[in-house]
Amino acid sequence: MSFAPLGQGVSIPADPGRLRAAVGAYDFGEPADPAAVLEDVAELLRGGTVHTTHPRYFGLFNPAPTLLGVVGETLAAAFNPQLAAWSHAPAAAEIEAHLLRFLGGRLGYPAEAVAGSFTSGGAEANLTAVLLALTKAWPEYGTAGLRALPGRPVLYASAESHLAWLKIAHGTGIGREAVRLVPVDASLRMDLGRLADLVASDREAGDLPFMVVGTAGTTGAGVIDPLPELAAFCAEQGLWLHADAAYGGARTSG
Ligand SMILES: Cc1ncc(COP(=O)(O)O)c(C=O)c1O
Structure with a gap:
């Protein structure tokens, strides 16, 4: 399927x-x-678009749409289900829940442990993760806001992570300086030693580490951070681990 003008680049x-x-x-x-x-x-659009549907498009980070993808979006646009309440769109709500359980299963979660909702993309998913992590660490964040916290919360993501983390920190009120971009090793994976040093020095300075992000497929190079080691570190330190699989999550489908 190509919408690119014939004979053009x-x-x-x-x-x-x-x-x-x-x-x-x-x-x-x-x-x-x-x-x-x-x-x-x-x-x-034909004359003013990078044509991801062009047969010679090899960017692939922004994937070429499939015919069924276009049909699916058309169907959703035509029915325009309102998922704010189950009773308004029971079929769409059940399709969403079923698909999430299936994808969660592919990631190794038992069906009863899977909860979630579709997001508009990776940035919204990551924003949701920060809200969850803050609320888990300080339930009062949800009611009284950041000023109820005993100090400044900080989160950690690799220097190769997707920089919407800064926008998210701004939006959630923790501020962009609350994002620690942890240096990477020669393979562009988060350097665990540097992470441990940063967490320790932040604690010493009175800041409040609450979340570590492991990127599962970095935007620039598709590199996967050492997730099992990050999970062990977070368990030991009492930190929320979030895996940003905006890119690498597609691996679950094949
Ligand atoms: C690893 C990663 N996380 C998050 C995002 C943000 O995703 P979106 O543009 O869908 O909001 C991207 C986008 O490139 C990404 O590569």
């Missing part, structure tokens, strides 16, 4: 002025013919 050089003029022509003052708008928008 994967990436077509974009002319920002021409694009802005074409988009700006829509002033929403008059009704427009939907068929003409559809064709126009498709044409704009």
Whole structure:
């Protein structure tokens, strides 16, 4: 399946002025013919997109959509299930729960230990993890907020991790300085010795380590942090371990 214009490359050089003029022509003052708008928008996207559906696209980090993926998204858009309450979308809610149990099983969890919900992507999943870890460590965080905590919470992720951690720290109120980017070893995996040193020095300084992130497939190189060793370290230190498998999680499907 390819939506790329025939005979063109994967990436077509974009002319920002021409694009802005074409988009700006829509002033929403008059009704427009939907068929003409559809064709126009498709044409704009054809000429102004890196074509992941191009047969010569080998980036693969942003995967090429499959036909069934497109059909599935269309189906979801058409039914537009509202998952805020089970009673509003019982079928979609059960499909979600069933799929999560299946994927959890692939990761080695027993069905009864799997809980979760689909997210818009990795950043939302990681944000959810920080909220869970904070609430687990300090239940009062959920009601009274960060000011109820006895000090500054800090979390640890490798220097090769996805830097949405900074945005998440900003958003959750712990602040970007609460993210320790732990140096990596020669294989680009988190250096466990450096992690232990950082946790110890933060504790000594009165800060409150609460969470370690092991990246299961780094954005830049697909490297997997030493998860079993991180799990042992976190168990010993009483820290929440989160595995960011935004990239590597796809391994569970094959
Ligand atoms: C390891 C990792 N975590 C999180 C993210 C963020 O995912 P998203 O862009 O889907 O929010 C990415 C995206 O590249 C990633 O590679």
